[in-house]
Structure formats: C-alpha cells, structure tokens
Amino acid sequence: MDYERAGVERKLQLQELENLRLEAYENSRLYKEKVKAVHDKNIKRREFQHGDLVLLYNSRMRLILGKLRSKWDGPYRVERVEPYGVFHMSHPSSSELIKVNGHRLKLFHGEK
Incomplete structure (x- = not known):
C-alpha cells in the first residue's frame, strides 16, 4: 500500500x-x-647534450639575503646524460661530477 x-x-x-x-x-x-x-x-622539454654549458638553479638562495643576487650558478659542463632527465655535470674548476635533475638546469648563452 x-x-x-x-x-x-x-x-x-x-x-x-x-x-x-x-x-x-x-x-x-x-x-x-x-x-x-x-x-x-x-x-618545455629541456634537452641537453654532452658538452653543453648549463646554469644550475640554487634552491637555497631564498634563505640568503640579497634580492639582487643571481639564483643561478655556473656554468657547468654536461658530462653524461641519463634517462628520465638526470644529468652528470662538472664545474670547470673541479673534476668532481655532480648528479642533477634536468628541471634545475637551463642553457648557458655566454662565451664558450
């Protein structure tokens, strides 16, 4: 019902x-x-080859005072490229290799 x-x-x-x-x-x-x-x-796809000069983003710069200081270090030379955006780089003044994510890099447009 x-x-x-x-x-x-x-x-x-x-x-x-x-x-x-x-x-x-x-x-x-x-x-x-x-x-x-x-x-x-x-x-933007960032493709770097062996021998390219790149700048490295310094993420710790926001903790340091000085608003006119550059947040980019370098130039570094790309020594080895691995899959998934991993790059091995060396600084011209040292022989040590550092491993960096490709998102922290940009191409250096200066003198070679």
Missing part, C-alpha cells in the same frame, strides 16, 4: 543519486584530462 509506494520511491531516489554520482565522476575525469593536456602543452 502506502509503504510499498514509499519503498519504490526511495529506491528510485537512490538510483537517481547513484546516477548523479557516476556523472560527477565522469565530469571530474574529463576535467582532469583537459587540465593535464593544457599543462603538458606548456611544459
């Missing part, structure tokens, strides 16, 4: 709620795909 109709209406409401939830998941997935595509389009 009235309880049966109320039970059927409640089941319909739960099914509608489930459909709304699934639609929200789908919209969220589409939004994330679009944002990732825009982000990936703006990423």
